Amino acid sequence: KVAGPSRGLNYIRKNLGFSKEAIKDALENSLKRIQTDYIDLYQLHWPERKTNCFGVKNYQYDEKEQWKENFFEVVNTLNDYIKEGKIRHYGISNETPYGMLRYLEEAKCNDLLQPVTIQNPYNLLNRTFEIGNAEISIKKKVGLLAYSPxxxxxxxxxxxxxxxxxxxxxxxxxxxxxxxxxxxxxxxxxxxxxxxxxxxxxxxxxxxxxxxxxFVTSNIIGATxxxxxxxxxxxxxxxxxxxxxxxxxxxxxxxxxxxx
Structure with a gap:
């Protein structure tokens, strides 16, 4: 995965985000750490923009937010790494219906490969994925990797x-x-x-x-x-x-x- 802007996780790397340079830095270092030539599935860990994820119930618009839309640049960069053979597929995580649709739109309009997975929380206590994401997931074939089941x-x-x-x-x-x-x-x-x-x-x-x-492709379990x-x-x-x-x-x- 490539981490988005810091949520108290500055220790991951200095340039957190999805700029072309940040993705290159994250990917190259991941390949070195796991000592391999390619990664089967490379995912964006959380959105760069402010969204209602990680326990935040309602979306609150911030007119002072510094984020600038870069969905095309991200999709294009990840497609470049697919062409290079460094990753085979890419996915998104902790995304909203808006985010899902924008990634899909940029891929379709620019004849690029789309994300194949979305890793969001899903369990009996949190079925919010069903509200807006599930229909997109099924019809656009972006399978849910359910975490915290x-x-x-x-x-x-x-x-x-x-x-x-x-x-x-x-x-x-x-x-x-x-x-x-x-x-x-x-x-x-x-x-x-x-x-x-x-x-x-x-x-x-x-x-x-x-x-x-x-809409579930895989269930991410955890055990001690x-x-x-x-x-x-x-x-x-x-x-x-x-x-x-x-x-x-x-x-x-x-x-x-x-x-x-």
């Missing part, structure tokens, strides 16, 4: 008792407060009840829900031990019935997107 482990049910392991992601990253509020706790309890009713692993039910979405990894990967063998999906939807209607 278990919402920092919250959708495994391990925090229902109120106890938190000091090494858990939710404890290590307290700034991710969107996974810790009354609305989240209510929804998690309701979803856990559905899993218990149908004698399912709560973890696997949560992951299976993501897997079954037609082999037991968790096996439980996660076994979710590919679970298909939720229409009855279970309806019950999940009934909870969603009562408490939609408590952790955007």
């Amino acid at each position: 278990l919402a920092f482990g919250v959708l495994s049910g391990k925090f229902l008792t109120g106890k938190r392991h000091p090494n858990s992601r939710i404890a290590l990253f307290p700034q991710m407060a969107r996974y810790n509020n009354d609305q989240v706790n209510y929804a998690v309890k309701k979803y856990a009840e559905i899993a218990k009713k149908y004698q399912l692993s709560f973890t696997q039910m949560s992951l299976a829900f993501v897997n079954q979405q037609p 031990n082999l037991k968790q990894l096996e439980e996660n990967t076994d979710s590919i063998n679970l298909t939720l019935t229409e009855e279970i999906m309806k019950e999940i939807e009934s909870v969603f209607v009562l408490q939609p997107n408590p952790a955007p």
Whole structure:
């Protein structure tokens, strides 16, 4: 990935952003670090412009924002690296419907290859991708690489008792407060009840829900031990019935997107 402007991550490199020079610097150093000649999928980590991502619910326009539109330059630069053989495909991350459409528009109008993936958060507690991105994802073939499918482990049910392991992601990253509020706790309890009713692993039910979405290309799981990894990967063998999906939807209607 190539990181956008700093969100407190200045240690990544000096010239954060998607200028031609910044992308070259990021890509060349990535190739050196992983000791390879090419990268199969190279993604833009987050937008350069100000958007409502990373827990921000509403878009707020800033007339003093310094960003200047450069969608064509970014698409063209990434296409150049595809031609050089340094990357095979490219994708976007943490993007809005506007961002998706602009990248697609520039690719189409200039006879360039389009992004093939979008890596955004998606889980039972955050289905905002369905509102504007999902239709584009399906019809324009930009598959979702769903991250945080278990919402920092919250959708495994391990925090229902109120106890938190000091090494858990939710404890290590307290700034991710969107996974810790009354609305989240209510929804998690309701979803856990559905899993218990149908004698399912709560973890696997949560992951299976993501897997079954037609716009999902891959589900990015995370595990800290082999037991968790096996439980996660076994979710590919679970298909939720229409009855279970309806019950999940009934909870969603009562408490939609408590952790955007």
